[in-house]
Amino acid sequence: MAIYHLSAKTFSRARAQSAVAAAAYRSGGVLYDVRTGTTHDYRRKAGIVAHFILTPEGAEWAQDRNLLWNEAESAEKRSNATIAREYELALPCELDQGTREEVAREFAAELVKRYGVAADVAIHAPGREGDNRNHHAHILTTTRTVTATSLGVKTRVLDSKQTGRAEIEHLRSVWASQVNAALERHQVEERVDHRSFARREIAKVATVHVGVHAAAIERKAKREAEAESRPYEPVTNRVRHNAKFMEGARLALKALRMKGKAALALLQGYGERQAAMRQTLEAERVRQAVARRTRAKDSDLSHLADATATRIKGHPDNVSSSWFDKAMEQTNARTKKREAEKAEAEARERAIDQAINGRPKTSGPSKGPGF
Numbered sequence: 626m627a628i629y630h631l632s633a634k635t636f637s638r639a640r641a642q643s644a645v646a647a648a649a650y651r652s653g654g655v656l657y658d659v660r661t662g663t664t665h666d667y668r669r670k671a672g673i674v675a676h677f678i679l680t681p682e683g684a685e686w687a688q689d690r691n692l693l694w695n696e697a698e699s700a701e702k703r704s705n706a707t708i709a710r711e712y713e714l715a716l717p718c719e720l721d722q723g724t725r726e727e728v729a730r731e732f733a734a735e736l737v738k739r740y741g742v743a744a745d746v747a748i749h750a751p752g753r754e755g756d757n758r759n760h761h762a763h764i765l766t767t768t769r770t771v772t773a774t775s776l777g778v779k780t781r782v783l784d785s786k787q788t789g790r791a792e793i794e795h796l797r798s799v800w801a802s803q804v805n806a807a808l809e810r811h812q813v814e815e816r817v818d819h820r821s822f823a824r825r826e827i828a829k830v831a832t833v834h835v836g837v838h839a840a841a842i843e844r845k846a847k848r849e850a851e852a853e854s855r856p857y858e859p860v861t862n863r864v865r866h867n868a869k870f871m872e873g874a875r876l877a878l879k880a881l882r883m884k885g886k887a888a889l890a891l892l893q894g895y896g897e898r899q900a901a902m903r904q905t906l907e908a909e910r911v912r913q914a915v916a917r918r919t920r921a922k923d924s925d926l927s928h929l930a931d932a933t934a935t936r937i938k939g940h941p942d943n944v945s946s947s948w949f950d951k952a953m954e955q956t957n958a959r960t961k962k963r964e965a966e967k968a969e970a971e972a973r974e975r976a977i978d979q980a981i982n983g984r985p986k987t988s989g990p991s992k993g994p995g996f
Contacts (some may be wrong), residue, residue, distance in 0.1 A: 626816070626922070627717045627718075627719055627804070627808065627813075627815035627816065627817050628715050628717075628718075628758065628759075629715065629800075629801060629804070629817035629818065629819060630713070630714065631712065631713070631714055631715075631796065631797050631800045632712070632713045632717035633707070633710065633711070633712050633713075633783075633793055633796070634710070634711050634713075635707045635710050635711075635768075636705050636707070636708050636709040636710070636711065637705060637706070637707050637708065638701065638703070638705060638707075638708055639704065639705035639706075642708070642981060643658060643661070643663075643665075643698070643708075644694045644697050644698055644708040644709040644765070645657075645658040645663075645665060645691075645695060645698060646658065646665045647696045647709060647711070647765060648690055648693075648694045648745055648765055649665035649666070649667050650665070650667050650670070651676070651745070651747040651749075651765060652667075652673065652676040652690065652745065653667050653668060653670040653673035653676070653747070654667065654668060654676075654690065655667070655668055656690065656691045656694065658695065658696075658698070658792075659693070659695045659698070659699070660698045660699065670979045672749050672750040672751075672752065673747065673748075673749060673750075674726075674748040674749060674750050674756070675726050675746075675747075675748045676745070676746060676747040676748070677730070677746050678690060678743060678744065678745050679730070679733045679734055679737050679744045679746065680737065680743045680744075680771055681737055681741055681742075681743075681770075683769050683773045684743070684771045684772060684773055686773075686774070686967070687743040687771050689722065690745060693743055693767070694709070694745075694840070695744070695781075696766075696775065696776055697709060697767050697768070697776065698767055698768070700775075700776045701746060701768075707767060708766050708768065709765050709766065709767065710765070710766045710767075710768055710783065711763060711764065711765050712736070712763075712764040712766070712796070713761060713762070713763055713764075713765075714729060714732065714761060714762045714764065714800060715760070715761050716729060716748070716760040716761055716762055717760075717804055717807070717808060717813075717815070717817075718757075718758035718759075718760055719808065719811075719813045719815055720807060720808070720811060720813070721811075724807055724811060725748065725760055725762075726748055727807070728804060728807045729748055729762040730746065730747055730804055730993040731762070731803050732764070732799070732800055735796075735799055736764065736766055736796075736802075739768075739780070740766070740770070740780050740783075741770035741771065741777070741780070742766045742767045742768070742769070742770060742771060742780060743766065743767050743771045744764050744765070744766050744921070745764070745765040745766070746762060746764050747762065747763045747764075747765075748760075748761075748762045749763065751946075751958050760797070781983060786823075796853075797819035798819050800819065801817050801818060801819040804817050805817060807865065825952060878880075891947070894948055908974075908977045911973075911974065911977065912974050913956045915970040915973075917976060918970075919967045919970065920968075922963050922967075923963070954955055959996065
């Protein structure tokens with residue numbers, strides 16, 4: 626059974642509505658709103674079958690959707706201005722897609738011719754969860770006439786209380802005639818009528834166009850009712866969800882613990898390196914101190930030997946060589962004692978190096994610089 630539906634509404638700045646956003650949503654495209662600096666991107670929206678723009682002759686600039694609707698926004702200065710008008714049409718499901726598009730184009734052309742406006746047409750397929758017969762079209766029109774270079778004067782015939790109702794009635798009859806002509810051309814027996822059952826004196830209750838928001842509420846209620854008929858399914862889904870959440874939390878905690886262990890090992894290694902560095906510095910300090918003392922003692926012994934030899938050679942009584950030999954023996958004994966002390970210091974130094982580095986130090990005098 627063919628369904629008749631035509632509704633008209635306006636977009637107003639007083640309701641914080643945007644003609645650019647409406648055009649982007651209905652065409653499934655991306656448009657930039659110059660007035661607000663917002664990009665409206667609906668390229669992922671499904672169900673857009675076709676979209677096109679019809680303009681008066683000579684106004685080809687309005688074929689650019691982004692330019693057209695930004696111009697419509699900028700032409701209005703008032704905070705409560707009407708910025709666009711929309712006609713929503715139910716397309717006959719008895720016709721094929723090409724014919725439905727032709728009928729929508731024909732009605733849009735009538736709007737362009739009658740009011741001198743631009744018409745942005747978007748044809749939508751039925752929703753996945755709704756009525757599969759709900760083929761429909763959205764036709765956005767400007768509220769001003771379209772000239773060769775810009776938008777012109779405001780169209781007031783649809784806004785006036787004296788002419789608005791008659792204009793809508795005329796458009797409804799035009800749409801009914803166009804649909805019936807298309808059905809007849811394709812040999813479909815169904816016909817539509819824009820008049821109500823009461824006006825035609827038919828004792829029948831007309832169907833009500835639910836609308837997108839009411840339809841969404843109805844689908845939600847239907848899903849909830851189906852869920853209540855299967856009482857264990859929500860519980861099962863909740864358990865599965867909780868199990869997934871707990872598994873994710875467990876993995877996150879495990880990863881956190883592993884990171885903590887790695888950080889602790891890093892700190893421990895840092896502490897060990899600091900301790901080894903302190904031991905190395907202490908050993909170096911001891912080594913330098915021993916080297917300084919050894920060099921000082923060697924210097925003292927050398928000066929003592931030189932002084933003793935000088936005194937003996939310059940003695941007026943010409944001391945015998947035996948006394949000189951005895952003095953040199955004493956000096957050599959002291960030198961050997963100093964060397965023994967030096968060897969003992971080097972042995973202690975090698976023991977410290979072995980304790981720190983795990984290997985003995987090669988013998989030899991210390992070459993470190995003095996402090």
